Amino acid sequence: MKKSVAAVLTAGIMAAGVISSGLTVFAEDAEEKTYSVTYNLNDGNTEDMPGFQFLSADMKGLTSYDSRLYVQIDLTLDGKDGYKLVSDCYCVENGKKAEVGDDTGIGVTMTTTAEGTYTDNGDDTITIDTPEHVHHDMFTDTYSIQMKEAAGMNVLGNTEDGSYDSDDLPEMTSMVPETVFTVNDKDEIVTYNYLHPEDYETEETEDGADAAASDSAAAGNELIAIPSDDEQTTFTLFDNGTYEFYFASYDVKDNGTYAYDADSQTLTITDANGKETKSEADGDNVKFHYEYSESDQLTGDFTVEAAALADALK
Known part of the structure; x- marks a missing residue:
């Protein structure tokens, strides 16, 4: 009779997925x-x-x-x-x-x-x-x-x-x-x-240069936004002498400063690393090639009417 009771108890415990040994009880692991x-x-x-x-x-x-x-x-x-x-x-x-x-x-x-x-x-x-x-x-x-x-x-x-x-x-x-x-x-x-x-x-x-650069650009009012020739990037000039280069495909923003010589209609761009880029006259237009300060693989070619640029920066 005692063996029969023990067998029933053991079967019940095993069916519940629990093995009892002395005072320690191990529950079956939950599913991963x-x-x-x-x-x-x-x-x-x-x-x-x-x-x-x-x-x-x-x-x-x-x-x-x-x-x-x-x-x-x-x-x-x-x-x-x-x-x-x-x-x-x-x-x-x-x-x-x-x-x-x-x-x-x-x-x-x-x-x-x-x-x-x-x-x-x-x-x-x-x-x-x-x-x-x-x-x-x-x-x-x-x-x-x-x-x-x-x-x-x-x-x-x-x-x-x-x-x-x-x-x-x-x-x-x-x-x-x-x-x-x-x-x-x-x-x-x-x-x-x-x-x-x-x-x-x-x-x-x-934290980071992007935040500081963004703050710098935000301090000025937009004067002119120049889309790149392939319309993949934008070059924006602000009235505080800063610019923002934006490469949409990579969500990259690059900021620096610029100077404009009205007599020669030349735009001089200085990026965050001190690299200087100058525009060139092309008939009635002003052209320049810009490279992202952290990678020469992210670039943009820009063309803007000389009169429009001069009017924006007067």
Whole structure:
């Protein structure tokens, strides 16, 4: 009789997925689950992408202009308390993922893998802690290097292509801050945000040359906006002696100063690095070739009527 009762109890315990041994009880592991989101211009969701993607650059601007660019984020939960986050930025050409070294020249490897612990908040949100380990690969190709320079890709200031690991650079864990993910029952990441946004507000609004340059241009009133000959870029002159070069495809802004000689109708441009560019007369027009201060691959050829330029700058 005792054996029969013991057998029934054992069968019941095993059926419930629990094995009891002494005072220790082990529950069956919860199922592993992955939540994902892919941002791409063709999907119409790039404007919804947060301004950080756990990568070596903020790719929000570029993915909003170039449909070949994708950012895919996968958050895998092990069902206990461990997570694995993979954020991958890549280019697609002719329906295939472009690889570094292939004949497209636009292949880019920009991938972060992070592992740490998480908390399921029970309300369709998941909070991930600062990771215990981070690895990042950053490789560019013949043409994608232009994207690297335009977006300012770097790992803790390191701009060289290569593989970076937090075992060697512990500060890399800052690439994946404590973040709250909102998910749904379709295993999709709806959105994600910093857990402590106040820690990043100053950094995002004040840090970097772009912010300072933008402030400089904003201090003046627009006098004339000159579209490039291919209409891909714009060169705007302000009444405080500053200019802004804007390359829409890469969401790049470049600022500096200019001077105009009314007698010779010559425009002299000085960029942030002190490089000087002078316009040339071409009949009734003024022409100049401008190169982005951080990359001679991002350029624009501009033509403006001499009379219109003189009138704007009088």
